[in-house]
Amino acid sequence: MSIGDPDHAETKSAAAAAVPSGRWMLARWAIASSTLGFPQAAGPVAFALVAVALTGDASGGAAMILAMTLAQVAGAIPLTRLGRGFAMATFLRLLVAVRTVALVAIAVGAASGVSLAWLIALAAGAGLVNGAAYGYLRAVLNRLAPASGLSRALGIAATLNELTFVAAPVVASGLGSISPVFGIVAMAALGALPALLVPNLGPAAAASGEGADEASHRAAGSILRPAILLWLLCAAAGGATVAAIEIGAVALALNFGYQPALAILFTVLLCIASVAGGLWVSVRNRRAPRGVVVAQLVVMSSGAALAASCHSVATTLAGAILIGLVLAPLATHYSLILDSLAPPHRRPEVFALLRTANASGVILASAMLTAASLSTALLVIAGVMAVATLAVGIASARRR
Structure with a gap:
């Protein structure tokens, strides 16, 4: 031609x-x-x-x-x-x-x-x-x-x-x-x-179905396989970590002797850091390798630990910033990895589970902040985040 x-x-x-x-x-x-x-x-x-x-x-x-x-x-x-x-x-x-x-x-x-x-x-x-x-x-x-x-x-x-x-x-x-x-x-x-x-x-x-044989997908059985459950656990832990800062912001401000209105410091810095992380993902435009994901989980766990220490306003704000910086990259990875693990005709179900896992984390944070003291709630949630990070690290080591 x-x-x-x-x-x-x-x-x-x-x-x-x-x-x-x-x-x-x-x-x-x-x-x-x-x-x-x-x-x-x-x-x-x-x-x-x-x-x-x-x-x-x-x-x-x-x-x-x-x-x-x-x-x-x-x-x-x-x-x-x-x-x-x-x-x-x-x-x-x-x-x-x-x-x-x-x-x-x-x-x-x-x-x-x-x-x-x-x-x-x-x-x-x-x-x-x-x-x-x-x-x-x-x-x-x-x-x-x-x-x-x-x-x-x-x-x-x-x-x-x-x-x-x-x-x-x-x-x-x-x-x-x-x-x-x-x-x-x-x-x-x-x-x-x-x-x-x-x-x-x-x-x-x-x-x-997206052009695939639905019968063969049905034969795969439950979608709650260990590989999928691992990332749902991470999403729940991350949701709890973020919710602990956002829901507990007023309690954090009061804990350090500030007026409740200054609670916005913790939430705004977390959101600004998250926006920066989202922009980084958009510019980079590729899926992070497993080692980078583990490092990002370590950063979120470190941020949760800093916030849980309640040592000072500076350390708590630093923890909120660390959590926010990796929030979007990790959320993007969860979505992409579950996309590859889910059968095509069950992707909506898996993505609904992803949102449900995040909501479960919010429920956990709300319940802990209601039933326990601020320091205890933050420590428990930091522990959950550390367990999720350790689980991914062990899975990555076994994969290698």
Whole structure:
């Protein structure tokens, strides 16, 4: 075929036109990924303001968050399996729609002055779909990005997610100061964006198979193999470590004799470090070798140990920075390694388990900070992180 062939020129033109389209779809996916977590990021503040308006006690907001998180853990696998026969994007939209309806119901209930028990039940309904929605959204990325671009896409998503977790409480607080209902409405509106943004992959892109023989995948049995459980353990330990800093920030400030408002020092530095880690992953754009991952886990364990020492503000802040720096690289690695370990038709399920493991870590941190002293809770969580690091180190040594 000659260079001047019109067919050749048309092919080149079509290929060139496809690149911006692909980039636009990836951009839509990244925004969908960041807004999917907005209700969870804004929930602690928004729910607390609603609870205070109804009962005069912010603890009702904590109960709503706990119900949302427990429901997420309970619903992740059943709902993910329920969607196997649907196109992934279609089922994701359905899950987001269910959550949006539940959040709108919370706003209406709060405005009507219903009992806190009803709001807790509705919060559980909103949280029920979170794990499955994340699993399907992450599986959609495999259809949009080539394997060589997954690290960059996940790094960008991690960076945007951290910005969401910084901005969401501010938005909820600002709107909630006008009316607590406004904060819930913002959660519902922004949390609904993934349903509008997720690219339509067509009827062929179902979760039950990606061109592979489904019977052979079923023969593989349970997905909870040791190799997968190892990284789920790491995700849970990392989630607990981060949550210990974020949830315990006020307690840390009080422990060092500062005003509660200065708790923002610990959370903001952790988020800034995490954004820097996400940018590093995006620029590097390749999967880290096992030795680097072990080193990153050691850094997170060291950060957890520094925070648990409660020696001084400086050491605790240094611990928060160390945790934040490796948060995005480790999260990206967990997603990539589980992507390679999971059978194609069960990827949404495995990614839902990844989100569930992270939520389980948050539950552990919340329970420890509630039931034990600050120093004891931080020590236990640092120990869990050290165990996960040791487990990966031993597995790497055996592999070699």
